[in-house]
Amino acid sequence: MHTSVLLKESIDYLNLKDNSTIIDCTLGYAGHSSEILKRIPNGFLYAFDQDSEAIEKANKRLNQISNNYKIINKNFVNLKLEIKEKVDGILFDLGVSSPQLDEDYRGFSYHKEAKLDMRMNQKQVLDAYKVVNEYPYEKLVDIFRKYGEEKYSTSIAKGIITKREIKPIETTVELAEIIKENVPEKYRKKAHPARKIFQALRIEVNDELNVFKTALKDALELLKPGGRICVITFHSLEDRICKQIFNEVSTVPKELSNLPIVPDKYKPKYRVLANIKPKDKEIEYNKRSRSARLRVIEKI
Numbered sequence: 483m484h485t486s487v488l489l490k491e492s493i494d495y496l497n498l499k500d501n502s503t504i505i506d507c508t509l510g511y512a513g514h515s516s517e518i519l520k521r522i523p524n525g526f527l528y529a530f531d532q533d534s535e536a537i538e539k540a541n542k543r544l545n546q547i548s549n550n551y552k553i554i555n556k557n558f559v560n561l562k563l564e565i566k567e568k569v570d571g572i573l574f575d576l577g578v579s580s581p582q583l584d585e586d587y588r589g590f591s592y593h594k595e596a597k598l599d600m601r602m603n604q605k606q607v608l609d610a611y612k613v614v615n616e617y618p619y620e621k622l623v624d625i626f627r628k629y630g631e632e633k634y635s636t637s638i639a640k641g642i643i644t645k646r647e648i649k650p651i652e653t654t655v656e657l658a659e660i661i662k663e664n665v666p667e668k669y670r671k672k673a674h675p676a677r678k679i680f681q682a683l684r685i686e687v688n689d690e691l692n693v694f695k696t697a698l699k700d701a702l703e704l705l706k707p708g709g710r711i712c713v714i715t716f717h718s719l720e721d722r723i724c725k726q727i728f729n730e731v732s733t734v735p736k737e738l739s740n741l742p743i744v745p746d747k748y749k750p751k752y753r754v755l756a757n758i759k760p761k762d763k764e765i766e767y768n769k770r771s772r773s774a775r776l777r778v779i780e781k782i
């Protein structure tokens with residue numbers, strides 16, 4: 483089962499009215515969406531997910547609340563193509579859900595033996611097996627550095643190349659072992675040495691950062707005045723993108739900041755409302771929330 487992170491905080495910040503129109507970009511198992519749907523009896527909910535398994539379960543849950551919703555089985559990068567009206571609120575609860583992590587065969591976890599996969603969209607062609615076994619050395623180093631911020635990227639990539647020349651690397655545990663063998667002994671004692679590389683592979687396979695950047699910019703355009711976007715991120719790379727985009731649209735351009743009166747067309751159209759982390763109590767009861775952060779912005 484998936485325990486929703488920062489549930490109360492994000493729902494409160496969405497400022498739901500009974501007739502609000504809301505988009506949940508990451509439906510998952512409908513933890514957030516169920517709460518939203520309950521509070522908008524005369525409104526409408528659009529919910530995206532690219533994972534058919536999650537959608538099936540979420541649909542059963544939402545069905546019991548009302549019919550005022552539409553599930554869109556697509557990547558949220560299609561936001562602007564799919565939604566043709568302005569809305570009151572948009573939620574992103576990024577990353578993977580606990581069931582996705584727990585299902586061995588999805589290949590997201592380095593603790594569980596599985597085929598290297600990591601696709602959120604099971605119809606997609608690129609998977610972690612292809613990245614690990616087919617990407618050239620330089621490209622592996624690049625994604626490990628960029629998306630994993632891993633300081634032993636070169637030695638790990640070399641280790642992968644050496645192994646795969648003998649035979650393809652098939653499973654998560656096999657890969658985790660290779661990673662372990664290619665970092666210094668004392669580094670292995672900190673967090674699991676495979677953590678950052680698995681994060682990097684997941685980001686690459688699902689193109690997570692580019693997709694999020696595009697969708698967040700489009701989401702800003704879809705808001706009605708007074709409408710809000712809540713973004714829950716789970717690592718610094720996603721959070722940095724969110725922070726940067728929110729800063730850009732909520733501040734006066736640097737060149738104009740000294741003017742006594744800023745012309746209307748340069749005045750920010752959005753204001754940042756919150757940047758919060760889960761309380762200790764939530765972290766205690768849901769470990770997955772420890773790296774989470776919620777940022778909220780409002781269209782003025």
Ligand SMILES: C[S@@+](CC[C@H](N)C(=O)[O-])C[C@H]1O[C@@H](n2cnc3c(N)ncnc32)[C@H](O)[C@@H]1O
Nearest residue numbers: 486508510511512513514531532533557558575
């Ligand atoms: C953390 S879970 C959301 C959990 C949900 N808020 C809940 O409380 O049940 C993230 C979900 O978003 C989906 N997802 C992630 N990136 C996506 C994308 N680019 N497009 C569509 N769905 C995406 C994943 O498949 C996953 O089901």
